[in-house]
Amino acid sequence: MKVLKISFASILAIFVVYRINLFVTQPYQGAQAKDVTQQAKVNGDKTKSAQVSNEEKTSTPSLPAVKTTDWSLVLVGPEHKLAAEVPASELITLENGMLLHQKIIDAYQELTQAAEQAGFPLVLISAYRSISYQEEIFQGYVNDLTSQGVSEAEAIEQVKETSTEPGYSEHHTGLAFDVIDQNWNNNYTDQPLSTKFGETAGGQWLAEHAREYGFILRYPKEKESMTKITYEPWHFRYVGVGNAKYIEEHHLTLEEYLQQLKEIEKVGIE
Structure with a gap:
């Protein structure tokens, strides 16, 4: 124990x-x-x-690998005359009778569908214009001023501030159009193409989202020295999705964008 x-x-x-x-x-x-x-x-x-x-x-778009000769980047404006008119066979007639280039029809329809879903049904004011039709518009403005006692030379210069000369309008390409939303169109029928449209919800939606479908606000604010055209919140131009996103994200005009591409092409040649 x-x-x-x-x-x-x-x-x-x-x-x-x-x-x-x-x-x-x-x-x-x-x-x-x-x-x-x-x-x-x-x-x-x-x-x-x-x-x-x-x-x-x-998330910030990088410079697309494109060339200045790309069809979607053709430059037409007050200092750049259209090289040749678009063949009628390349134009598509919309339901409202207006014309657009066949290459951008799908993108345009996608944009209009997206705008409608967002609550901003679009109203197309102007699309493709032939040079002859542009001549009628331009001369009509000149005639209105001369009838008020303005000399023809002065009238032409005044009209050029808000309307491009025949052969120099981006509308000749079929890649550009003037558009507003239904609400603005219903309430401002006397002057639908007003810079105040850019302050509306519809105008702001277009400025922000058009790039997603390949379109840019062609004549932005404070870029008149580059475009030679005053601010137009209703005028959009097709350049392709990649180009559009880069241009808008970097606050460029088409002129400035093409200049960047030219510099790259120049380096490549050297």
Whole structure:
């Protein structure tokens, strides 16, 4: 019996010593370990921040690999005359009787559908115009001024401030059109093509989303020195989705964009 008591006491002593050793040898979770954990969290936050930053960078469109000779980038304006009229076979007649280039019909329809879904049904005011029709419009404006006593030379200069000369209108390409939304059209029938349209919800929607379908606001504010045409929030031009997004994201005009492309092409030739 005495032997049994001694053995039990020995086993109990061994167990106590084992627990003490186990406690003593546990990893120490002191200040250093906390610093390491904190640093890992900081590094993780930095990594996440870098990932977000990279995502933001990749969301900004890069310069598309296109050439200045691309059909969608043809430049027509007050200082750039149309090289040749669009063949009638390349024009498509819309339901309202107006014409657009066949290459942009799908994009135009997608834009109109998206605008309607957003609550801004579009009203097309003007699309393709032949040079002869532009002559009628231009001369009509000149005649109105001369009938008021303005000399023909002065009348021509005044009309050129708001209307392009025949052969120099972007409407000749079939790639451009003037458009407003139904609400604006219903309430401002006397002067639908007004710069105030750009302040409306419909005008702002077009300015923001037209690029998604390949169209740009062709004559933006404070760019008259480049386009030679005053601000027109109703005039949109097809240039292709990639080009449109780059142009709008970088606040460029078509003239400025083409200049960038020319510089790249020049470097490539050299």
